Amino acid sequence: LLARATSIAPCAYAIKKLDKGEYVELWYFTNDGLDEVNRKETVDDDAMIMSTLADGSTAWVSAASTRNARAVINDENLPFEEFCQACPRMLTAMEEADWPEDRTRMMARFWRNIQVHKYRSMRNPVAQKALLAYQAEQRKRWHVAVKTSVGPYDLSLVNERVLEETRERVYWETRDKRDNARDYKVSFV
DSSP states (O other): OHHHHTOOOOOHHHHHHHHTTOOOOGGGGSHHHHHHHHHHTTSOTTOEEEEEOTTSOEEEEEGGGOOOTTTOOOGGGSOHHHHHHHHHHHHHHHHHTTOOHHHHHHHHHHHHHHHTSGGGGOSOHHHHHHHHHHHHHHHHHHHHHHTSTTOOOOOOSOOHHHHHHHHHHHHHHHHHHHHHHHHHHHHTO
């Protein structure tokens, strides 16, 4: 009863994805994501709206299935503080969507292990970014596996080898961005 009294209300798109057991970006459970719901409450979720499809054709779609994709921040780009705020909210939403208890507990352990990992307390921002990238990638892979013959597996243990590979990739991506920005400035001097 207490959980229902303090429940959060993400947008209908996120709720529908959770109800289907699909991957949902944590952004929908951040303060900004929840604020977005309040800005869009004027449109009835059951209303049909005309939408342009990827091939250029148009079709009627439910208002709930549309979202402002520009506002959504991918998990790997969330500030760590927002990641920490979103996790318990999403766990509550998973429970409200009647996810199997073992899966909800596994996600809770997974996010706890990310939040207490040694990279979290490092001063190097690449280490924290690597944790967020690892979390996003592994959670997406888990959601894909759930719908295959492989089925769900225990995501809660951090694979240190994969995390180190992720950290290396994030380091080079960060360095390339910094170098490209510097080179861009130099070319206009």
